Amino acid sequence: MGRYTHPHTRQWATTVAAYDGYVLVTPEYNRSFPGVLKNALDRVYAGWNNKAVGLVPYGFDGGVRAVEALRPVLGALQLADVSAAVTLNLRTEFADFGATFTPGDHQGPTLPTILDQLL
Ligand SMILES: Cc1cc2nc3c(=O)[nH]c(=O)nc-3n(C[C@H](O)[C@H](O)[C@H](O)COP(=O)(O)O)c2cc1C
Incomplete structure (x- = not known):
């Protein structure tokens, strides 16, 4: 683990270090x-190294641009990113401004694929 000054950074570093893999859920903004x-992601480094991450983006187009922007950053952290992603579309899978979520049939096999690849 790195040498961190702030208690909140040390706490975050301890949390990150405790896991061998991650599933990141992220919205898309601009x-x-x-x-x-x-x-x-930037605050810690060693805790991410040589681990794996799966991605679940959401946005008006499934958040696909958010994950493509994210992948090079994950590479810099030596985090191996799973190719498949559960892309959640705000137009088709959410209603009432996000209060209701109904995943499409196509989502069914994707999450197990990601989790298998993550393992
Ligand atoms: C300033 C702003 C920019 C956004 N840009 C995008 C975008 O580029 N692509 C997209 O698919 N959705 C975009 N959205 C929609 C967000 O992905 C959507 O509002 C989402 O629910 C935000 O997630 P959050 O409320 O959990 O932060 C944008 C929303 C805002 C407020």
């Missing part, structure tokens, strides 16, 4: 992933 996620 064709990318949000700055808070970038900050969470």
